[in-house]
Structures are given as structure tokens and as C-alpha cells.
Amino acid sequence: MAKKKTIRTIPQERTPMREQPAAERVKNFTEVACGYSPDDALREAERCLLCPEQPCVAGCPVGIDIPGFIRKLGQKDFRGAYDVLTDTNLLPAICGRVCPQENQCEGVCIVGETLEPVAIGRLERWVGDQAIAEGWASIPYIEPAPYRIGIVGSGPAGVACAADMAKAGCDVTVYEAFHLPGGVLRYGIPDFRLPNEVIDAEIGRLEKLGVKFECNTLVGRLFTIEQMVDELGFHAVFVGTGAGYPTMLGIPGDSLNGVLSANELLTRCNLMRAKEFPDYDTPLPLGQRVAVVGAGNTAMDAMRVCKRLGAEKVYCIYRRSRTEAPARAEEVHHAEEEGIEFHWLTAPAAILDDGKGGVRGMRCIRMELGEPDASGRRRPVPVPGSEHDFETDLVVFAIGTNANPIMGQTSTLRLNKRGYIETDAELATSVAGVYAGGDIVTGAATVIEAMGAGRKAARSMKAYLGIRDSDQPYVIDGRGSGNRMFGIDPQERNFARIRIA
Numbered sequence: 001m002a003k004k005k006t007i008r009t010i011p012q013e014r015t016p017m018r019e020q021p022a023a024e025r026v027k028n029f030t031e032v033a034c035g036y037s038p039d040d041a042l043r044e045a046e047r048c049l050l051c052p053e054q055p056c057v058a059g060c061p062v063g064i065d066i067p068g069f070i071r072k073l074g075q076k077d078f079r080g081a082y083d084v085l086t087d088t089n090l091l092p093a094i095c096g097r098v099c100p101q102e103n104q105c106e107g108v109c110i111v112g113e114t115l116e117p118v119a120i121g122r123l124e125r126w127v128g129d130q131a132i133a134e135g136w137a138s139i140p141y142i143e144p145a146p147y148r149i150g151i152v153g154s155g156p157a158g159v160a161c162a163a164d165m166a167k168a169g170c171d172v173t174v175y176e177a178f179h180l181p182g183g184v185l186r187y188g189i190p191d192f193r194l195p196n197e198v199i200d201a202e203i204g205r206l207e208k209l210g211v212k213f214e215c216n217t218l219v220g221r222l223f224t225i226e227q228m229v230d231e232l233g234f235h236a237v238f239v240g241t242g243a244g245y246p247t248m249l250g251i252p253g254d255s256l257n258g259v260l261s262a263n264e265l266l267t268r269c270n271l272m273r274a275k276e277f278p279d280y281d282t283p284l285p286l287g288q289r290v291a292v293v294g295a296g297n298t299a300m301d302a303m304r305v306c307k308r309l310g311a312e313k314v315y316c317i318y319r320r321s322r323t324e325a326p327a328r329a330e331e332v333h334h335a336e337e338e339g340i341e342f343h344w345l346t347a348p349a350a351i352l353d354d355g356k357g358g359v360r361g362m363r364c365i366r367m368e369l370g371e372p373d374a375s376g377r378r379r380p381v382p383v384p385g386s387e388h389d390f391e392t393d394l395v396v397f398a399i400g401t402n403a404n405p406i407m408g409q410t411s412t413l414r415l416n417k418r419g420y421i422e423t424d425a426e427l428a429t430s431v432a433g434v435y436a437g438g439d440i441v442t443g444a445a446t447v448i449e450a451m452g453a454g455r456k457a458a459r460s461m462k463a464y465l466g467i468r469d470s471d472q473p474y475v476i477d478g479r480g481s482g483n484r485m486f487g488i489d490p491q492e493r494n495f496a497r498i499r500i501a
Contacts, residue, residue, distance in 0.1 A: 069084040097125055161435075237435070240438045253353060262298045320345065
């Protein structure tokens with residue numbers, strides 16, 4: 001019998017991950033973090049106490065059995081660890097790279113109360129990478145069901161919903177507006193954080209489940225949500241289009257040439273291969289002095305992309321301090337290492353015209369922090385008389401996103417006052433058989449939270465279609481109805497859909 005582990009008996013130091021040196025990586029788009037070696041992964045797995053409380057599982061939006069996969073990993077049953085992971089998350093190599101584990105599973109790790117928490121994300125990434133290298137795939141036996149499911153958007157919410165509905169035996173088609181699937185995973189995150197090869201491998205597993213991807217298909221323009229249900233014959237539809245409509249500040253000069261959103265910059269660079277111009281004809285307006293407004297993960301990505309594209313100087317303009325920056329600490333640290341110049345407590349007031357319709361500089365004002373606002377962060381207050389100008393020839397706004405208006409303009413889906421799709425607690429929309437989840441419902445959130453919404457919507461869709469869900473037994477007030485016939489609860493019977501002419 002294995003001896004019980006305690007804080008004193010586990011490795012005290014968190015296992016570091018190798019990284020490309022900053023001086024080298026600013027010249028390429030190769031992944032910064034090199035990942036664990038097998039010995040690194042086994043050592044870090046030893047740091048997990050396998051505690052019975054399992055707060056890390058509760059801290060994960062999709063409820064991954066974290067102690068379960070780490071136990072298998074520690075036993076060198078690497079395939080078993082992958083099988084445990086993919087019971088709830090089909091994208092471990094992606095989530096291990098981009099999820100903010102420090103605010104989720106690692107943030108509540110028992111080990112973290114005394115030492116640094118277990119590097120759950122790094123272990124998840126290692127297992128996911130092993131699966132890609134070895135060609136593993138968890139494809140269960142699937143009993144076909146007579147239902148067709150339409151998914152709008154191939155981002156994390158859409159693919160999570162698609163996977164669960166495919167496992168339930170449904171015929172699933174995912175519609176993607178761009179020419180490659182992956183959604184924000186592909187167009188919003190640079191290769192040096194999430195390589196496209198990893199996205200391709202994870203999407204490939206969905207195709208093995210039978211999920212079909214229809215790209216270059218903009219739902220709301222080629223056909224509407226209502227047409228998917230009434231004319232295209234889908235029995236249920238999930239909308240997971242994300243919230244990629246950029247926010248601009250509305251300050252003087254923000255319509256000048258040389259002003260763009262981080263969404264446009266990253267989409268052109270990541271998905272449309274503008275970084276390889278002129279080989280690929282999607283040029284970016286490259287600047288020598290680039291100012292990026294914002295300090296979230298998207299802002300860090302935009303700044304680091306500009307540095308790799310040859311910008312001489314890249315500035316971060318943020319109206320709060322480093323403490324309030326919403327980006328992951330790791331991303332801020334990497335940006336600092338790569339020479340990004342941070343201007344904390346600074347807010348843009350105007351973008352200056354060069355007289356030819358382009359950008360010559362930015363007028364800013366110093367800020368100081370006052371009382372906390374509704375977000376819980378201290379409110380920035382302008383310092384009188386602190387206006388100043390500095391030179392820049394490209395301005396990138398990375399200050400958040402809004403709901404894309406196409407869904408609201410072309411369907412009868414009820415929207416809230418901010419333009420996001422309104423749903424009930426089960427993620428059902430105002431149109432029968434249509435469900436929605438992820439950023440298009442909640443606003444910007446994390447990859448794993450969007451996946452959690454996709455899986456929740458899939459559970460609701462299965463209940464709507466009368467498909468038995470072994471993970472969600474039908475109960476009333478926590479009990480079965482008590483009126484069972486041949487061992488089957490009457491609530492589980494299927495029903496026939498009738499369309500009245």
C-alpha cells in the first residue's frame with residue numbers, strides 16, 4: 001500500500017518549464033514554452049497530494065477529474081491519464097496552454113496554501129501533447145440517434161457542444177465563418193502561445209467522432225437560425241459565435257489610417273498568415289512605434305506579435321497599474337522580457353493626425369487610482385495638467401469586445417440590452433430548439449468556461465430531444481418519479497416531433 005503523501009514528503013519546488021530565450025523568440029513565431037519532459041511531468045505529478053476534498057475539480061469549469069488523471073500519470077499510465085482527461089475535456093493540449101489555471105484549478109489547490117500549487121495546466125498540456133505524438137483518440141462506441149444538430153461557430157463552446165452531441169449519436173455539422181475551424185483559438189491566439197498544429201490535431205479528433213465542419217459559411221448571411229430549424233432540417237441548434245466585435249474608445253483621431261483593433265491584427269496575422277507577407281496577400285499596416293491600448297491577454301498577444309513583425313518600439317498604454325492588469329501574470333512577464341515598454345496609469349485622450357490621414361502620435365493623460373468600481377478594481381482618475389504627447393505610427397485597441405450584431409439582425413433571438421443572446425438557466429434561447437453559450441451569452445470569458453457552457457447546452461439539448469444522458473439521470477426534486485415501468489422512468493421516454501403545415 002502506497003504511503004500517504006504530505007506537504008513535507010512531496011517535492012517542495014514547482015517544476016520549472018523550459019522556455020525559448022527572449023532574445024531568440026522575438027525573432028520567430030515558435031512556441032515560447034517548450035513543455036515538460038517525461039521526467040519533469042512525473043516529478044510534478046508527485047507534488048499532488050491526491051486529497052479527498054478535490055477543490056481543484058470544483059475549480060474547473062468542466063469538472064475534470066484532476067486527481068484521477070494525475071494519479072494515472074504518476075503510475076506512468078499515460079494513456080489512462082489521457083482517457084481520464086478526455087472524459088470531460090477533448091482539448092487538453094489547448095486548455096493546458098491557454099486556460100488561466102492560476103485563477104481556477106491551481107488557485108484552489110491545497111498544496112498552494114503552503115507551497116506553490118501543483119502545475120495542473122502544465123501536466124494537462126503534457127498529456128495532451130503525448131496524445132498528439134502517439135495518435136491517441138478516445139472514440140467510444142456510438143449508438144446512432146435520429147437527430148441532426150447544427151452548431152454555429154467552431155470555437156471552444158461550439159466544439160465542446162459538438163463533441164457531446166456526436167457522442168450521443170447525433171449527426172453534427174459545425175458552421176464556421178472563416179476558412180479554417182477553431183474560432184478564437186485559431187484567429188485570436190498567436191502561434192507562439194498556441195501552435196496551429198495543436199489546434200489541427202484536436203479538431204481532427206472531433207472529425208473522428210463524426211463531426212462535420214463547413215467553413216466559409218457565415219450563418220445570418222447565407223441562411224438564418226430559423227432556416228436551420230425549419231428548412232435545413234436540424235432538430236436542435238447551438239449558437240457559439242463568441243464575442244469578436246471590437247470595442248473602440250471613441251476618442252478624436254481613432255478613425256485615422258494606422259488605427260486598428262487587436263482582433264483585426266491578430267486575425268490577419270494568425271489565420272490569414274499576414275506575418276508571411278508578401279507570400280500571402282493579407283498585409284498588415286506595420287509600424288515602427290506601436291502603441292497598444294489595454295493590458296489583457298489579447299493586448300499582450302498584439303504587442304508581442306508586433307515585436308515579432310519588426311516594430312522598433314512597442315508600448316503598452318493602460319489606465320490602471322500593473323496590479324490591476326487583467327492579463328495572466330505569465331503573459332505580462334513574457335512581454336516584459338521581450339522588451340515591451342509599459343506605461344501604467346496612462347490613458348489615451350486623442351490620436352494625432354500627421355496631416356495626411358495617418359497617425360503621428362498619441363496624446364495621453366496620467367491617471368491615479370481612486371475608490372474601487374463595479375469590477376472591484378480601483379477606479380482610474382485623471383491627474384489635472386498631466387497631458388503629454390508621444391510618437392507612434394500605429395495604434396492598436398485591445399480594450400474588450402462586444403457581441404457580433406449579425407445574429408441579432410437576422411434572427412428573432414431575444415437579446416439583452418448589451419446585444420448578447422438571452423438564455424434561461426439551461427441555455428435555451430427564445431426560439432424553440434435553439435441554445436446558445438459562451439462569450440455570445442456571457443461576454444468575454446475563458447476558453448474552459450466557454451467549453452463548460454457548450455457542454456451544459458449539450459445536456460439541455462439531449463433532454464429536449466429525449467436522448468438518454470447517462471451523466472444526467474432524469475429526476476424530480478432529487479428523486480425519481482417512483483412510477484417505473486419495466487425499470488424505466490416514464491420521464492425518459494422519447495417523443496416524436498410534429499411539424500404542423
